[in-house]
Amino acid sequence: MKTNLRTEDLTCPSCIKKIESGIGKKExxxxxxxxxxxxxxxVEHDESVTGDELKNVIEKLGYPVKSVKSSA
Known part of the structure; x- marks a missing residue:
């Protein structure tokens, strides 16, 4: 599966590393x-991961998520 998330406040390369690390740890x-x-x-992931779970990880890192779209 693939999920696309639109965020706000991504301003620098350290934002990338923070999100990649946070989501990358998810089973x-x-x-x-x-x-x-x-x-x-x-994010490419298996069926056990939901878009809402990914959204929650990003928001806990301090980045608001405007939209979530998942596809098979």
């Missing part, structure tokens, strides 16, 4: 791609 996540200039996070 079932295989790939994380953060584009801070687009405020976009793309």
């Amino acid at each position: 079932g996540v295989s790939k994380v791609d953060v584009k801070f200039n687009l405020n976009k996070v793309t």
